[in-house]
Amino acid sequence: MSGSWIQQIPTLPLEPGVYIFYGKNDEVLYVGKSKCLRKRVKNYADLKGDSRPFIPHLHEEAHRLEFLVTDTEKEALLLENQLIVKLNPKYNILFRQDTTYISIKITIKHPFPRLMLTRQVKKDGALYFGPYTSGKALRETLHFIKSFFRIRTCSNSEFKRRKRACLLYQIDRCTAPCVGKVSEKEYKKKVEDLVRFLQGKNRIILDELEKKMARASEKLDFERAIKYRDQIKALEATLEKQKVLSLDQKDYDVVAIFQKDGKAAIQMLFIRGGKLLTSHAKLVTSWEKPETLLGSFLKHYYLSNVYIPQE
Known part of the structure; x- marks a missing residue:
């Protein structure tokens, strides 16, 4: 055991920060954070003060210590996480991002909101739904959303420069708001229905579709009535795959x-x-x-x- 890091303890600042234990050949052993660096590191010198199983090994292998002072404990927490990912310390638990968490994003601040996928949730006024860790579940959800709600997926720059409706409009996967094929009011209603669907408020959508189907039948508009019937079947088939675990409809x-x-x-x-x-x-x-x-x-x-x- 090297005692050099123990000799550093009295000189450590009484401030928040991150500490890094190094072993032989500068192997990174452990990264930690604390609101008081001196007090926290001092605990490692006393084997009786920390019952974690790896502490005796760390105590034996540590040769030197480095530290970084931060302004706040929150900054120390963020820095610790970054260093663990970057340095891959021997005795830290490293949760690698081997699974991509993807969310569905709706840019509701735009007059004609866009539907898109993202790996980051930001405070930008948009609505986020997810995360989806199953690629199959995400593909099934997106397929239904595009065919049922027909919300645009193009970038804002592409939306602005469009002169003709794209292929998605031709195959009935978009309403082509970029070239005025749908009014802002009608498009907004579709976005509201999509949000209800992603929030699990599907009974409202089904009730509206059933009323529209009934009105179309009364007017002998059977082609439109069949369209609504098919939409109801598609929505009910999607809902059957969802397991209800809570009746309060919370997240x-x-x-x-x-x-x-x-x-x-x-x-x-x-x-x-x-x-x-x-x-x-x-x-x-x-x-x-x-x-x-x-x-x-x-x-x-x-x-x-x-x-x-x-x-």
Whole structure:
């Protein structure tokens, strides 16, 4: 054991920041953060003060210590996460972004909102729905949305320079607002229905379609009535695939962890509008306590610019 890092402790600042333990040949062993660097690092010198299984190994292998002071504890948290991903320390739990979390984004501030996919949730006034970890579930949802709601997916620059309707309009996958094929009022109604669908408020949409089908039949407009009937069938077929887990129609992320013999499994359920949207499982190697492991996972996940639900 090298005692050089222990000799550094009295000189460490009483400020928030990030500390990095190095082993032989400058191998990065561990990255941590604290609201008080000196007090936190001092705990590592006392083997009795920290019961985490890897601490004796860290204590034995550490040769030197580096630290970075931050203005706030929040900045330390963000920096710690960045350094763990960048340096891949031996004793940190590294949750790599091997699974892409994709959300559906609707740019509602635009007069004719766009439907798009994104990996980041930003505070830009848009509406976000997700995350989708299953490519199959996302493809099925997008296929239905494009055929049923026909919301544009083109970029704003392409929307502005369009002179003729694109192929998506020809195959009935877009209403072509770029060339005036649909009014702003009618398009807005389609966007509102899409938002209801993604929020799980599908009974409202079904009721409206059934009323439209009945009115079309009364007017002997059977072609339009058949169109509404087919839309109702398509929506009902999509809804049958969704599992209802909550009647309050709220958004939840449910996280569970099981750990044994240095291995841990983390399971996440993404519930949106009371229905199970998708799930994701993660397997990691860790001797951390379950509560520490879970805290590290949640910190990493929610620092990745994802949608944070009500609960």
